[in-house]
Amino acid sequence: MYAIIALVLKELLALLKDKRSRMVIIVPPILQLLIFGYAASFDLDRLPYAVLDRDGGAGARALLAEMAGSPHFDERYRLRDVAEVARLIDQQEVLMVVQIDPQFERRLQAGETAPVQLLIDGRNSNTAQIVRSYATQVIERFNSAWGARASSVPLAQLEPRSWYNPNLESRWFFIPGVVGILTLVVTMVTTALSVAREREQGTFDQLLVTPMQPLQILLGKALPGLLIGLIEGSLVVTLAVLWFEIPLLGSLGALYATIGVFLLAAVGVGLMISSLVSTLQQALLGAFLFMVPAVILSGFATPIANMPDWVQWLTYINPMRYYLICLRGVFLEATPLTALWPHLWPLMLFATVNLGLAGWLFRHKLY
Amino acid sequence: MQAVLRAAQLCKGFARGKSRVEALDEVTFEVRPGVVTGLIGPDGAGKTTLMRLAAGLLLPDTGSLEVMGLDVVSTPLEVQASIGYMPQRFGLYTDLSVQENLDLYADLQGVDPRARPARYARLMEMTGLAPFTGRLAGQLSGGMKQKLGLACTLVRPPRLLLLDEPTVGVDPVSRRELWAIVYQLVEQEQMSVLLSTAYLDEAQRCAEVVLLHQGRVVGQGSPDAFSRPLQGRTYQVGHPQLGRRRLQAELAAREGVLDAVLQDAQVRVVTQTPGAPPQRGEEQWQAVAPRFEDAFVERLAVPHPHPVQLPTQAPGEAREVIKVAGLERRFGAFRAVRDLSFSVHSGEVFGLLGANGAGKTTTFRMLCGLLPPSGGQLQVAGHDLRRAAARARREIGYMSQRFSLYGHLSVAQNLGFFARAYGLRGDYLRQRIAWAMREFELEPVATVDAVELPLGYQQRLAMAAALLHEPRILFLDEPTSGVDPLARREFWARINAQAEAGVTVLVTTHFMEEAEYCDRLAIMASGELLALGTPAQVRARCTGADGVVPSFEEAFIQLIEGHAA
Amino acid sequence: MINRRLRALLRKEFLQVWRDPSSIAIAFVLPVFLLLLFGFGVSMDARHVPLGVVVERPSSVSESLVAAFRHSDYFAPRPFLSRQAGEAALQANQVNGLLILPQTLDEQLSTGQGAGVQLLLNGVDSNSARLLQGYVRGVFEGWLARQQAARGRAGATVEAQPRIWFNPELRSRNYLVPGLMVINMTLVGALLTALVMAREWERGTLEALMVTPVTLREILIGKTLPYFTLGMGGMLLSAGLSILLFEVPLRGSLWALILFSALFMLTALGMGLLISVVAKNQFVAGMAAIVSTFLPAFLLSGFLFDIDSMPWVVQLVTHIVAARYFVTILQTLFLAGDVWGVILPNAAALSLLATLFFGLARRQLHKRLE
Structure with a gap:
C-alpha cells in the first residue's frame, strides 16, 4: 500500500513537475473544448440563398419578407432569369434558390395550393436537409399567417414539442460528447504511454527489481490516470456549464459515478496497450487505433441507430457508447443513477475485464 | 608541413x-x-x-x-x-x-x-x-x-x-x-x-x-611527453598476506600516494613526489614505467576529502549466494544462453565478461529476475527466482547500464521514491536517505533534477538508490561506461567497501582493466562459458610458450579469438 | 533535376519502405480500414425510426393518419395504449418521438375547428430530432392535404416543393465518403512523413548525411517523392472503393480527381515534413501529427459541420486546415462535376499552403545541427 502511494506520487510529480508536460495535459483540452465546442454544431445560420420571383404579387412579396426576416437565412441575390440558377448553385454562391412561379398570386387568391420551388445544393446532404426543414418552417409560418387573414383555419395542425432541448440546440448535444472524448484522450495518453516511456528510459527494469508485486505496479500506474482524468473531467464539465451554458440537470453524484466507471474502463484499455507494446511509438499507434473507432462508433456525431446492424453490434463493445449515453442523460435528462444502471454495468464489466487482462498481461509479458 | x-x-x-x-x-x-x-x-x-x-x-x-x-x-x-x-x-x-x-x-x-x-x-x-x-x-x-x-x-x-x-x-x-x-x-x-x-x-x-x-x-x-615527468613516481606493489583489494584501499588512503589502482595481481601506485616510496611492512615495491593514465590522474585529480572506509572486521564465513546450474535461454530457435553453470559467494566481486552479443546481458537479466530462464536452475539468496521473486528482490540492489533514474525528479525525490518502493519507512527511511546523501556527497545537488546532473553524479545517485535498502547482493550492469576515469576510481573504491562488508557484487564491464577488480570472473562467448576463475587464473591459462604472462586484455582477446577459430 | 545523389536517396527510401512494411500498412491498410469503418459506421440516413403513436380514440380518420406513417419507409410506428405508456417509452429512449392523436380529433376535423396533433421529441440528439420533425411534418402535411381535398376544403396554402440537386435521394454516404477520403489522406500523408524524418534524427543517420555533398533540396525531394507515390496509391484505392463499394457517383472527370488529389497529397506531406523537421523526435512528431491532423480535419474542414455557421475566430482557424479546401473540391468533383469556379480558388489555396509548408520545412532544415 505504502509503495503504491509512493508510485502514484512519483507518477504525478513526473507528469506535473515538467512545465511542458503540464501544458500538454491542461492547455490542449481546454483549447479543444473551446474550438470544437463552437465548431461542432449542426445549427446553421446566415445561409446564403437567392430568389427568383417570377410573379411579383403581394403574396409572393409577403412570403419572401417572411424568409428574409428569418435569422437562418441571408438573401444574397435577386434573379431575373432561370439560366442564372444553375451557375449560382454550382459555384456554391448560394445554398438554395427560392423560385416562385408566375401563377402564384392567382392561385393563392383563388384558394388553391400555390407551389414554391426550393432548389437546394445537395453536396452536403445533411446541410441540405437542414436547409429544407428551415425553409419549410418559414413557409408554414407564412401559411398560418395567411390563413388567419383569410379566416380559414386549417383542418389540423402538428404541434411539435422537444423534451430536454426545447430549441433543439445542437451544442447541447455535442458538448457532452466533446467532454467524453477529451476525458478519453487524456486518460489514454497518460496511461498508455506511461509504461512505454519507462521502458524506453530503462526505469521500468528498475521498478521490476524492487519487491513490488506486478499488481502493485499496475495499481500505481492506474491511479494517476484515474486522478488526472477526474480533474480534467471536472475542468471541462465546469467550462461546459459556465462558458457554453449547457444545462447540467442531473446530480453530481450520477455524473461522477459515470465518469469514474468510464475512467476505470479507459485506464484498463490504456494499461492493456501499455503492457502489449515495447516502444513509445507503438503505444502511440495503439492508442490511436483504439481511439478513432471508439469515437466514430460512439454515436458522438452520427446516431448509432443509423448504422448497419453488424456495426451496431460492434458498438456494444465500445465503452464510449455507454459513456456518451450516460453523460447526455445526466446533463440534459436529469437521469438518476438508478436509471443509468443498464449502461453502467456494461462499462463496469468492461473495466473489470480490461483491468484483469492488463493485470494478467503485466504478470506474463513483463519481459 | x-x-x-x-x-x-x-x-x-x-x-x-x-x-x-x-x-x-x-x-x-x-x-x-x-x-x-x-x-x-x-x-x-x-x-x-x-x-x-x-x-x-x-x-x-x-x-x-x-x-x-x-x-x-x-x-x-x-x-x-x-x-x-x-x-x-x-x-x-x-x-x-x-x-x-x-x-x-x-x-x-x-x-x-x-x-x-x-x-x-x-x-x-x-x-x-x-x-x-x-x-x-x-x-x-x-x-x-x-x-x-x-x-x-x-x-x-x-x-x-x-x-x-x-x-x-x-x-x-x-x-x-x-x-x-x-x-x-x-x-x-x-x-x-x-x-x-x-x-x-x-x-x-x-x-x-x-x-x-x-x-x-x-x-x-605525444603520450610519452605526458607521462615522462612522472618518471620515478610509479610502482607496482604486492603484499604476501593482505588481499589486494584491502591493500589497494590502504595504499589509496596513505599519505604521499596520489593514486592506487589494481593491476594484475598487484596494486599500481603513483606517488606524489619522486623518490623513496613510503614503504611499510611486508610490502614489495617495484618501480615501473609511467603511462598516460598516470599523467591524466596527476593533472586532473583533486585530493579526495572523504576517503572510503573499509570495515575493520572481516565478514562471517563465505556462503554460496548465487547458484546457476545448466541455465538456458532461448529466443525462438536462437539459444542466447546455453548450459551455463557457476556460483558466487558472499563478499565476492564476480565479473561477467564477453564480446558484444555473447549473451552476458541475457544472463544478467535472468539473474535479476527480469527475464525467466527457459531451462536450468537459478537461485539467488537462497530463493528460486521463479517462485519467491518478491522476497528475493528485497535482497537485491540493481543498477542498470544507463543509470535509469527518473529524469524530471530531483535527487531527493528519486531517493525518496526508491526507498519507499523497497518498502522502507519511518525512521529507517529517513536514516537511509540521510546516509545516502552523506556517503555519496549528494547534499549539494539534492534539489537538482536527475536529468541535469553530470554523468558522474548520475552514476553516484543510481548507486545510492540501489544501496538504500542494504541489499545483500548488488547487480551492476556496465556501471562505469562513459564515466570519467576519476569517477570510476571512486566508484570502485565504494564497490570494494561493499564487498569487504560482505555484500556480493555481480558486475559486467567492457573495461578490461576493471576485470582486475573482480575476485573471480566468467568470460562468455556465443552463449557459452569460455573461462571461469580468478583474473590470475585466466591470464595463466593464456600464457604462451615463451612463459610471458599476458595482460588481462590480451588474454581476453586470445580466448575470444581462439573460440571463434 | 534528378542527379545521381537524388537517385541514390530515392532508391534508399524505396528499399526502406519495401523492407519495413509498416509504411505500406499506413499507406494502404489504414485508409481501407478507416474508409470501411467510417463508410459503414457514419451515416445520417435513418430508416425505420421507432415512432410511438397514441390514439386516444380510434376511428377511420386516426387510422388513415397512422397508415400514412406505416407506409413511409422512414418510420416504424409503435402503438401505445395511453399517453403515460408512450411518454415512459420516450423517456427510456425506446422510441425517438411520440405522436398523440387526441380524443377530439375526429370531431374537430368534421366541425372544421382545427385539430391539434402533438408531436413529442427527445431533443437530446438535436440533429436527429430536427430531421425526425421534418419527416413527420412531411407525412402529416400529405395526409392533411388529402383530408382537406376529401372534405372539399382546399384552402389557399403555399406548398414547398423542395428539389435537392446533385443528391436527390439525400444519401448521406454520397457526401460523407468523399469527406472521409480527405481525412484519410490527411492522416496518411502526415503519419508517413512525420515519422520518417524524425526517425533519421533519432537513429543518427541524418548527421552522416549532412556531411556528404547532398543538398537540402535533394533531401526534401528524396523524402517526399516515395511517400507521395505510396500516398497516391492509397488514395486511388480509396477512390476505387468509394465508387465501386459505396456507389458514390463520380460526375467530374477522373483526371481532375487525380490531379487535385496529387496537389492535396503534396500539401499533406509538406505538413508532415514540417512537423518532423521541427519536432526532431518520433514521439513529439507522432503526437503533433495526430493532434494537428485528425481532429481538425474531422471537425474544422466543413466535412461534418458547416464552416459558415461557426464564429468568425473559428472560421479564421479553418483557413489553415488544408482539408477544408480539399473537402470542397472533392464534394464538388464527385457530386456536381468539374465546376471550375469552385475548384480553382480552392486549388489555389492548397498550392499556397503546400508552398508555405515546404518553404518553412526548407527554412527549418539546416545543414547544421542547431
Whole structure:
C-alpha cells in the first residue's frame, strides 16, 4: 500500500513537475473544448440563398419578407432569369434558390395550393436537409399567417414539442460528447504511454527489481490516470456549464459515478496497450487505433441507430457508447443513477475485464 | 608541413534549461598531418562538440576553426568535401544491406562508378566484411556495424578523417581491429586522423594527444611527453598476506600516494613526489614505467576529502549466494544462453565478461529476475527466482547500464521514491536517505533534477538508490561506461567497501582493466562459458610458450579469438 | 533535376519502405480500414425510426393518419395504449418521438375547428430530432392535404416543393465518403512523413548525411517523392472503393480527381515534413501529427459541420486546415462535376499552403545541427 502511494506520487510529480508536460495535459483540452465546442454544431445560420420571383404579387412579396426576416437565412441575390440558377448553385454562391412561379398570386387568391420551388445544393446532404426543414418552417409560418387573414383555419395542425432541448440546440448535444472524448484522450495518453516511456528510459527494469508485486505496479500506474482524468473531467464539465451554458440537470453524484466507471474502463484499455507494446511509438499507434473507432462508433456525431446492424453490434463493445449515453442523460435528462444502471454495468464489466487482462498481461509479458 | 586542423580561441555553449553550459571554452590546438591525433577526455569534456564543429555541423560562438586551410564557418561545403566524418552513432540504414549502404554513400559522395570496384574491394578487405555484403546492416554485431560505418565514411578517400568515439561500447577484439584499420589508413593512404576516445589506454596508440577536460585543453603532446615527468613516481606493489583489494584501499588512503589502482595481481601506485616510496611492512615495491593514465590522474585529480572506509572486521564465513546450474535461454530457435553453470559467494566481486552479443546481458537479466530462464536452475539468496521473486528482490540492489533514474525528479525525490518502493519507512527511511546523501556527497545537488546532473553524479545517485535498502547482493550492469576515469576510481573504491562488508557484487564491464577488480570472473562467448576463475587464473591459462604472462586484455582477446577459430 | 545523389536517396527510401512494411500498412491498410469503418459506421440516413403513436380514440380518420406513417419507409410506428405508456417509452429512449392523436380529433376535423396533433421529441440528439420533425411534418402535411381535398376544403396554402440537386435521394454516404477520403489522406500523408524524418534524427543517420555533398533540396525531394507515390496509391484505392463499394457517383472527370488529389497529397506531406523537421523526435512528431491532423480535419474542414455557421475566430482557424479546401473540391468533383469556379480558388489555396509548408520545412532544415 505504502509503495503504491509512493508510485502514484512519483507518477504525478513526473507528469506535473515538467512545465511542458503540464501544458500538454491542461492547455490542449481546454483549447479543444473551446474550438470544437463552437465548431461542432449542426445549427446553421446566415445561409446564403437567392430568389427568383417570377410573379411579383403581394403574396409572393409577403412570403419572401417572411424568409428574409428569418435569422437562418441571408438573401444574397435577386434573379431575373432561370439560366442564372444553375451557375449560382454550382459555384456554391448560394445554398438554395427560392423560385416562385408566375401563377402564384392567382392561385393563392383563388384558394388553391400555390407551389414554391426550393432548389437546394445537395453536396452536403445533411446541410441540405437542414436547409429544407428551415425553409419549410418559414413557409408554414407564412401559411398560418395567411390563413388567419383569410379566416380559414386549417383542418389540423402538428404541434411539435422537444423534451430536454426545447430549441433543439445542437451544442447541447455535442458538448457532452466533446467532454467524453477529451476525458478519453487524456486518460489514454497518460496511461498508455506511461509504461512505454519507462521502458524506453530503462526505469521500468528498475521498478521490476524492487519487491513490488506486478499488481502493485499496475495499481500505481492506474491511479494517476484515474486522478488526472477526474480533474480534467471536472475542468471541462465546469467550462461546459459556465462558458457554453449547457444545462447540467442531473446530480453530481450520477455524473461522477459515470465518469469514474468510464475512467476505470479507459485506464484498463490504456494499461492493456501499455503492457502489449515495447516502444513509445507503438503505444502511440495503439492508442490511436483504439481511439478513432471508439469515437466514430460512439454515436458522438452520427446516431448509432443509423448504422448497419453488424456495426451496431460492434458498438456494444465500445465503452464510449455507454459513456456518451450516460453523460447526455445526466446533463440534459436529469437521469438518476438508478436509471443509468443498464449502461453502467456494461462499462463496469468492461473495466473489470480490461483491468484483469492488463493485470494478467503485466504478470506474463513483463519481459 | 601545414596543420590539417587549426582551432584558435574556439568557444561554444549550449542552453540547458535556464542556464548555459560552455561545452568548449577557449580551445586552441593544431592537428598535424599524416598521424593519428587523439582527442582524449572524459564524458562531457566537449569532444563531440569539437568534432561537430570541425565537420561544419555546428557554428562556433567565437574563435576560428580551419580545416585543410579552409575556414569551416564560411565554407562548410568545401570542408565537408575534403573530410570524412564518422559520428558517434554512425547513420547506418539498418534495413539496407552492407552493399546497399556502401552504394548509397558512394552515390552521395559522388564517387566515380569506374573507381568503385577497386575501392570496395580494398574497404572490404580492410574491414573483413567481404563475406557479409548481402546481410542487412541491422543484423551485424556492434563491432561489425562500427566497421561498416567506417567503410561508408571512406568510400571517397578523405584527407582528414574525424572519428568520434569509434570504440565506445565495442568489445576489445573489435576495438583492436578498428585500430588496425586506422593505422593502415595512415600508413598506406597518408590520411590524417583525429580520433576522440574516453579510453585512456587508447591514448598510448596515438602519435599525439590533445587532452580535453571540461571544455578546455589541458595539454597537448605525444603520450610519452605526458607521462615522462612522472618518471620515478610509479610502482607496482604486492603484499604476501593482505588481499589486494584491502591493500589497494590502504595504499589509496596513505599519505604521499596520489593514486592506487589494481593491476594484475598487484596494486599500481603513483606517488606524489619522486623518490623513496613510503614503504611499510611486508610490502614489495617495484618501480615501473609511467603511462598516460598516470599523467591524466596527476593533472586532473583533486585530493579526495572523504576517503572510503573499509570495515575493520572481516565478514562471517563465505556462503554460496548465487547458484546457476545448466541455465538456458532461448529466443525462438536462437539459444542466447546455453548450459551455463557457476556460483558466487558472499563478499565476492564476480565479473561477467564477453564480446558484444555473447549473451552476458541475457544472463544478467535472468539473474535479476527480469527475464525467466527457459531451462536450468537459478537461485539467488537462497530463493528460486521463479517462485519467491518478491522476497528475493528485497535482497537485491540493481543498477542498470544507463543509470535509469527518473529524469524530471530531483535527487531527493528519486531517493525518496526508491526507498519507499523497497518498502522502507519511518525512521529507517529517513536514516537511509540521510546516509545516502552523506556517503555519496549528494547534499549539494539534492534539489537538482536527475536529468541535469553530470554523468558522474548520475552514476553516484543510481548507486545510492540501489544501496538504500542494504541489499545483500548488488547487480551492476556496465556501471562505469562513459564515466570519467576519476569517477570510476571512486566508484570502485565504494564497490570494494561493499564487498569487504560482505555484500556480493555481480558486475559486467567492457573495461578490461576493471576485470582486475573482480575476485573471480566468467568470460562468455556465443552463449557459452569460455573461462571461469580468478583474473590470475585466466591470464595463466593464456600464457604462451615463451612463459610471458599476458595482460588481462590480451588474454581476453586470445580466448575470444581462439573460440571463434 | 534528378542527379545521381537524388537517385541514390530515392532508391534508399524505396528499399526502406519495401523492407519495413509498416509504411505500406499506413499507406494502404489504414485508409481501407478507416474508409470501411467510417463508410459503414457514419451515416445520417435513418430508416425505420421507432415512432410511438397514441390514439386516444380510434376511428377511420386516426387510422388513415397512422397508415400514412406505416407506409413511409422512414418510420416504424409503435402503438401505445395511453399517453403515460408512450411518454415512459420516450423517456427510456425506446422510441425517438411520440405522436398523440387526441380524443377530439375526429370531431374537430368534421366541425372544421382545427385539430391539434402533438408531436413529442427527445431533443437530446438535436440533429436527429430536427430531421425526425421534418419527416413527420412531411407525412402529416400529405395526409392533411388529402383530408382537406376529401372534405372539399382546399384552402389557399403555399406548398414547398423542395428539389435537392446533385443528391436527390439525400444519401448521406454520397457526401460523407468523399469527406472521409480527405481525412484519410490527411492522416496518411502526415503519419508517413512525420515519422520518417524524425526517425533519421533519432537513429543518427541524418548527421552522416549532412556531411556528404547532398543538398537540402535533394533531401526534401528524396523524402517526399516515395511517400507521395505510396500516398497516391492509397488514395486511388480509396477512390476505387468509394465508387465501386459505396456507389458514390463520380460526375467530374477522373483526371481532375487525380490531379487535385496529387496537389492535396503534396500539401499533406509538406505538413508532415514540417512537423518532423521541427519536432526532431518520433514521439513529439507522432503526437503533433495526430493532434494537428485528425481532429481538425474531422471537425474544422466543413466535412461534418458547416464552416459558415461557426464564429468568425473559428472560421479564421479553418483557413489553415488544408482539408477544408480539399473537402470542397472533392464534394464538388464527385457530386456536381468539374465546376471550375469552385475548384480553382480552392486549388489555389492548397498550392499556397503546400508552398508555405515546404518553404518553412526548407527554412527549418539546416545543414547544421542547431
